[in-house]
Amino acid sequence: MxxxxxNSVDYEAATFRQYQRLTKEMKPDMNNYNQQKEKIxxxxxxxxxxxxxxxxxxxxEFVDRMxxxxxxxxxxxxxxxxxxxxDEDADIDYINERNMKFNKKLERFYGTYTAEIKQNLERGTAx
Numbered sequence: 001m002x003x004x005x006x007n008s009v010d011y012e013a014a015t016f017r018q019y020q021r022l023t024k025e026m027k028p029d030m031n032n033y034n035q036q037k038e039k040i041x042x043x044x045x046x047x048x049x050x051x052x053x054x055x056x057x058x059x060x061e062f063v064d065r066m067x068x069x070x071x072x073x074x075x076x077x078x079x080x081x082x083x084x085x086x087d088e089d090a091d092i093d094y095i096n097e098r099n100m101k102f103n104k105k106l107e108r109f110y111g112t113y114t115a116e117i118k119q120n121l122e123r124g125t126a127x
């Protein structure tokens with residue numbers, strides 16, 4: 001069952017989709033769960049008084065399964081990482097990398113307001 005709460009593609013929606021995908025792949029061992037529940041009894045669900053009493057070790061195959069899943073996620077993430085390409089035809093209006101990022105940020109926020117001034121400067125009709 002998927003939930004279509006988010007129409008736009010944003011970080012929260014992507015996180016929700018990944019959570020749904022990862023939980024769908026999990027297959028809990030209900031026999032082991034029920035055995036642990038019967039063995040421990042009323043202390044199976046931790047409360048403020050029983051938090052330290054309910055500590056048990058996971059089976060090594062469960063830990064291996066989790067590690068395998070995490071390694072699969074890392075491999076998938078590495079496949080999608082990429083470096084942004086450098087545009088050689090763009091005008092150079094910076095003196096270093098930090099200044100280049102600052103100029104891009106200024107253009108992103110104020111570019112619509114300064115477009116006419118830039119055009120006047122290029123034509124030579126600026127006052």
